[in-house]
Amino acid sequence: MKAHLSRRYLFSASHRLHSAAMSEEENQSTYGKCNNPYGHGHNYIVEVTVSGPVDEKTGMVCNLIDLDGFMEREVLSRYGHENLNTMEEFAKEVPTTENLCIQIYEIVHRGFRFAHLERVRLEETMMNSFEYAGESLLLR
């Protein structure tokens, strides 16, 4: 039987929203306070949903030891307490939470082998969250 398992993780990072393709005025009017040259930070919550058949031997979609280990190694230690603007993936891309959500999806999609990745949901604050499921539609 196929089930979906979701796990939430916290990391803190800083960023500044600024696009090289825009003028100073345009950046200011588009990003407002988020354009502050010194940057600002968030406590991000990343919610990863994986799916697969429930293994009869373990009763699990995948072992949390594997998922937690992967997320710690590949995502939390990569982004935790970093300035996102200094990272190579954001050298040419604005580190909005949309783009960060896509980056995290790609990391998990590429590297996690123990279950199928359904989607990544990223909360920037308690009020804002973003979801990405690759090219497939979010049906649920």
Added chain:
Amino acid sequence: MVYLTRKAEFSASHYYHNPAFTPEENRRVFGKCNNHNGHGHNYTLEVTVKGEVDPRSGFVVDLKQLKEVMHREVLEAMDHRFLNKEVPEFLHQIPTTENLAIAIWQRLVSKLEHAKLHRVRVYETPDLFVDYYGEA
């Protein structure tokens, strides 16, 4: 189609153990969850049903009936219980959150009138939850 979700909470204990595994294998696969004395969680259950809105009542489902079914089929059986020892599904099956979501779906699916069961979501902790949509 409108979706309606009802929440409930229950507290229960469990442990993970597969008799086909060696003791070492059980400890390696299940870690701290293998402690045979059990440990507990405050589970949150979310049951989502779907259906068309009845033009007479304006309801997708009679919430009172849904609440009663959830109480009778799930909470009475599982709240303040040791899942491995007191809930029939888990006498021979590991009470993981995945299996719990499936067992709750199976307990509810035939008991609901009018509305169709869409999803059972079980939170073991606020940071870990399983969704089951009745898929084989």
